Amino acid sequence: MSEPSIFFEDVNEKQGTFHRRIFLMGGLTALGIFALQGQLALLQLVQGGKYKKLSAANQFNFRILPPPRGQILDRNGNVIAGNRPSFRVLLIRNEIEDLDQTLDQISYVLPQTEANRRRIVRDVSQSQRFVPTVVASDLSWEDFSRVNLYASEIPGVQAVMDEIRVYHYGGAFAHVVGYVSKVSEKDVKAEGENPDSLLLHPSFRIGKQGVEKAFEKQLRGVAGAQKIEVNARGNIVAEDPNGTKPPTPGEDITLTLDAEIQARALEVFEQDSGSAVMLDIHTGEILCMTSAPAFDPNLFVSGISSKAYRLLADYERLPLLDKAIGSTFAPGSTFKMNTALALLAAGVTAEERVHCPGSYRFGNRTFYCHKKSGHGSVDMRHALKYSCDVYFYHMCNRAGVDRIHDTAHKLGLGELFDLEIAGEKKGLVPTTEWKRTYFDGSSRLRPKDPKWHPGETLSVAIGQGYTNVSALQLAVYTARIANGGKAVTPHLIKKIGAVDKNVVFKPIDIPAEHLQVVREGMYMVSNDADGTAYRNSQLNLGDIKLCGKTGTAQVHSYDNAKTRKASIWKFKDHGLFVCYAPADNPKYALAVVLEHGVGGAAFAAPKAREIMKVALLKDPAMQARIVRPVPVEDAAAAAAGPVPDIVDVPNPDPTIPPAD
Amino acid sequence: MAESAMTRRGERERYDVKLLQVDWGFALVLSLIAGIGALVLYSVGGMSWEPWAYNHLLRFGLCFVLMIALSLVDLRWWLQLCYPAYAISLLLLVAVELFGEVKMGAQRWLDIGITDIQPSEFMKLAIVMALARWYHEAGIKDATLSWKLIIPLSMILVPVLLVAHQPDLGTAMLILLTGVTVMVVAGLDWRIIGAAAAAAAVAIPFFVIFVMHDYQRDRVLTFLNPEADPSGAGYHILQSKIAMGSGGFLGKGLGLGSQSQLSFLPEKHTDFILAAVCEELGFVGGFTVFALYAAAIYMALRIATLSHSHFGRLAAAGTTATFALYVLINGAMVMGLAPVVGVPQPLLSFGGSVMMTVMIGFGLVMGVKVHRYQELPRSQSFFAQFE
Structure with missing residues (x-):
């Protein structure tokens, strides 16, 4: 094939250079592609295993x-x-x-x-x-x-x-x-x-x-x-x-808690500060354990704002504290059953009488009864009924502080119960031994005073002084008195998964007759018209009666007249009330503490009554007693004594049925 | 018969004769590459023609027709279009600089009302044509060692700087390397080549440290140590290597590449499509793709050597250089041999601009084949062509 073309030197040289260079370019490109093929082979054939693993790791999670x-x-x-x-x-x-x-x-x-x-x-x-x-x-x-x-x-x-x-x-x-x-x-x-x-x-x-x-x-x-x-x-x-x-x-x-009782308990506290603990006196199951005021736990789930948290933490009524177990206070007169039992254990008989003129002189100090005009001549039952301080001032040193402590120990005061939730405080019922070690002068904050003075026993006897207990302990104490001396311990957990928790309780070493005496005293507190809690203990549930004991615990020494006059909320007395029901066949024990609530009888007892009523009205055995079906078969019996559906009159028989 | 027909005067101007002269084997190789691209786009699109595979085939079809049509255009027309095309491309680049739209962090796009255009794409072709035109007219002395080399050098550097300023370092580098390749194959003196290579070796580190944008520098530094930060800048390279490596010899199968399908692989349908090919089709697939590219480059370079005109030779060589650079840079990038720069794999990757540029370029290459015997006049002045 011949081409008609004119060849110039320059054109030829241009073409020749181009051909050499294009060969070079093709060679370099081929080299480049060859290198890429090599890298491809390295990645896919040689290192394929490694990258397969990495790929799988990426993919699955x-x-x-x-x-x-x-x-x-x-x-x-x-x-x-x-x-x-x-x-x-x-x-x-x-x-x-x-x-x-x-x-x-x-x-x-x-x-x-x-x-x-x-x-x-x-x-x-x-x-x-x-x-x-x-x-x-x-x-x-x-x-x-x-x-x-x-x-x-x-x-x-x-x-x-x-x-x-x-x-x-x-x-x-x-x-x-x-x-x-x-x-x-x-x-x-x-x-x-x-x-x-x-x-x-x-x-x-x-x-x-x-x-x-x-x-x-x-x-x-x-x-x-x-x-x-x-x-x-x-x-x-x-x-x-x-x-x-x-x-x-x-x-x-x-x-073991009952949501209805629990909810009602918080309700009755309204804005007040305090706690309520209710036990089944035979099983130790805690039916209600309330601390007021409360907070909404739902706030904490998604994260509470620091502002809201500060409001809760800084409020003087301490909503974040579990006051039922984590707060202790002087039990006041609610402690007197314990003192009475210690006296009985020391050989004092229930019938011994003490004259109460309204005050009691011990050493060079005068101890006043809460009733300045005096209670006159009282025996043990009446001392409880009137909450006569002088009786216990007069008698307490016959038992001594150590025997008072022993009894308190048996009844659960100043004890820990291993409730399984944290925050339980032990409190204290003092002994001479405790005084010796506590006031041994090892701490600058406490003057050296290791000897127990008999005058101090007077304070302990009426639940003041060094004595401090928790609401839970008061409830256990009341339960052990009411159940006739079984060492019932409180518990909160009924079942985990499918396992039931059942415990049998040993008897405590207190004679039944002694417990009977203090129970009679407590019956009189709530059911005698001149008992300290008569007015606020009326359940109006027919023959189901409440037995209780009021208490007023000093928060601040009255020697300091300023704080007393100021009547600042946080210096006011605590009002306490412990009780059990029904009187004739006890089942429920309840302790109510109204912090800075002034008086147990006037303010704590009505709350206790409301809470107790919820429990009683829920109980089928109690319902059977209150609501009696009209007998159909035995018409004669029905005619002889018709019983109204709800018995609303107080039981006319004042005799106290035996407790157990 | 064709052979004898070619010898008759005027016979070569007939379009049916020209059509026979079209390099259909070359066209077949290009179609095979685009076909594999469509297959993998179908797979990474979730075994669906939408959104990529169908579009890819449609675009290739249109571009294919355009390519064949352009291959029939007389080389004299191409020669006359060179400088105007270059001038328009340059003006568009300036327009982008002044009015361009910022997309994905770079100013590359120009809204011309109907659609957004990327003038730097056109420049890839225009630079080749303009240089081919200049060398076509220049003497061998001018092309080797002469002060006149300032002209082709400026023709290259002005658009390169404009594109680099957008910033689109990948395209700038591509234009630069394409231009340099044309200069070299046109006969640049070895001493200049050696001096320029030495200068570049010294300048590159300074360039990386002082001129590059942070993200560009990150990519370069990451390339040097990709495993340092797997979820940061080195993520792309590492994931790409995992995709390719885990493909093994036969691949995971279409639609079964976990890296591509679960979008661990970045830009799986554009810049990193080669990794998807290698993951799903394995070494066999990757090797085939490279073999097809090598065949295409070989065929195009052979066409360049066949041409009787210097313009035809340089235009075909320059266009092929652009194509080969695409292939090599993208391949090196997805395999972790080069920093991540935004360079797609031509015909394989999804994307209209690049496909159009490449196919128009190959239209020119095929035109050079069809008109390989054509002698083109050397006009001494720029205005001579209008006489």
Whole structure:
């Protein structure tokens, strides 16, 4: 093939150079492609195994499945602490490119307030890289599904559904049941070497108080795991049903408490400060353990604001303190049954009489009775009935402080009961031994005064001085008197999972006749028209009678006239009332402490009566006594003595039926 | 018969004769690459023609027709278009600089009412044509060692600086390397080449430290040590390598590549499509793609050597250089041999601009084949062509 072309030197040279250079270019390109093929072979054929593993690690992930937390139930199966679903929106910091833009996108689906937006920006900047920030929680189902629909479009935004703790009775169980809250660093450390991975789950809440804390292990359950396939954003693409280990739900815990009594108890306290503890005197089951004022534990679940927390913490009526077990005070006159039993144990008979002129001179000091005009001649039963201080001043040194302590020990005063929830305080019933070691001069705060002065026994005898006890102890004390001397101990847990807790109690070493004497005294307190608590002890439940004892405990020494005159709330006396019912066949013991409530008879007793009535009216055995069906078969008997449905007249028979 | 027909005067101007002269084997290789691209786009689109695979095939089809049509255009027309095309591309780059829209952090796009355009794409082609035109007219002395080399050098550097300022370092580098390649194949003196290479070796570290934007520097530094921060800047490279490596010899199968399907792989449908190919089709697939690219480059370079005109030779070589640079830079990037720069794999990646540039360029290359015997006049002045 011949080409008609004109060849120039220059053109030829240009073409020749080009051909050499193009060959070079082709060679270099071939070399480049060859190198890439080599790298491809290295990656895919030589190192393929390594990258296959990395790819699998990318693709699969284990997600913790939090177990549902065990429920806390009352004795009748009412849910005190349960779980409810909660919808939340989370923001994952390291997946967000532009926070402002992301928040704009979110607010398009989920309107945000300016303040909330500022909070999110602050939280995000402070959060760690992989820890999600909560944008919104407790969304409605509509909001949640809307966010869920669009969340996959916005990088770094996740809509999640989890469970959140809910306390159905609000403040009524706030102290006993406690609450769960966010896991703190301290909680993680407390778990030891291998903390449960569940603790790091954003929805997990740990028990911080009361039963929630004490039974954390049982309530928590065991986390499950789910093998999931995730994409680069961490969004779940597929779930592997074979790789799923379901979570083990936490065990339910049934308390001995009765939600109805508990709720009513908090109600009767209204704004007052104090506590009430009710026991079944035979089983030791705590039916009610209230501390007032209370707080709403639900506030703590999602995180209480520091402002709200300060309000609770700084309030002088101490809503955060469990006053039923964590607060001790002088028992005042409610202690006199104990002194009486100590006297009986020391050989004093119940019939011995003491003349009360209204005061008692001991050494160079005059001790006054609460009734300045005096009670006249009183025996032991009447000393209890009138709460005559002079009788006990006069008699107490025949028993001595150590015997008073021994009796108190047998009755549970100044004792710890291992209630299984934390915060129980021991209190004190003094002994000469205690005085010797406590006032041995080892502390600068206490003058050296190791000897027990008999004058000090006078204060102890009427429940003042060094003596201080808790409301729980007073309830146990009353129960042990009422049950005829069985060493009943209080407990709060009826069942964990499916296991019942049943305990048999030993007798305490106090003769039944002695207990009978103080019970008679307590009957007279509430049922004799001139008893100290007669007016406020009337149950109006037919022949079901209440036996009680009032008490007024000095908070502040009256020697200091200023504080007395000022009548500042926190210097006012505590009002106390302990009681049991029914008088003829006791079942329930109750102690009510009204802090700075001035008088036991006037202010604590009415509350005790209301609480006691709830328990009695619920009890089927009591209902059978109050509400009697009209006999149908035995018409003659019905005609002979018709019994009204509800007996509303006081029992005309004043004799006291035996207690057991 | 064709051979004899070629010898008759005027016969070569007939379009049916020209069509026979079109390099259909070359066209087949390009179609195979685009076909594999569509297959993988179908897979990473969730085994669906939407949103990528269908569009990709449609665009390729249109571009293919355009390419064949352009291959029939007389080389004299191309020659006359060179400087105007370059001037318009340059003006558009200036317009972007002044009125351009900022997208994804860089000012590259110009809204011309109907659609957004990226003038730097056109410049890739325009620079090749303008240089080919200049060298076509220059003597061998001018091309080797002469003060006149300032002209082609300026023609290269002005658009490079404009594009780099957008900033689009990948495209700037591509234009620079394409221009330099044309200069080299046109016969640049080895001493200049050596001196420039030495200067570049010294200047690059300074450039990295003082001129680059932070994200660009991050990419370069990350490239040097990709495992340092797996979820940060080195994430792309690492995920890409995991995708390719885990593919093994035969691959995971279409639609079964966990890296691509679960979007661990970034830009799986554009810049990182090669990683998706290698993950799902394995070494076999990757090797085939590179073999097809090598075949295409070989065929295009062979066409360059066939041309009787210097313009045809340089235009074909320059266009092929752009294509080869795309292939090599993108390949090195997805395999962790080069820093991450925004360079797609031509014909394989989804994206209209690049496909159009490449196919128009190949239209020119095929035109050079069709018109390989055509002698083109050397006009001494810029205005001679209008006489």
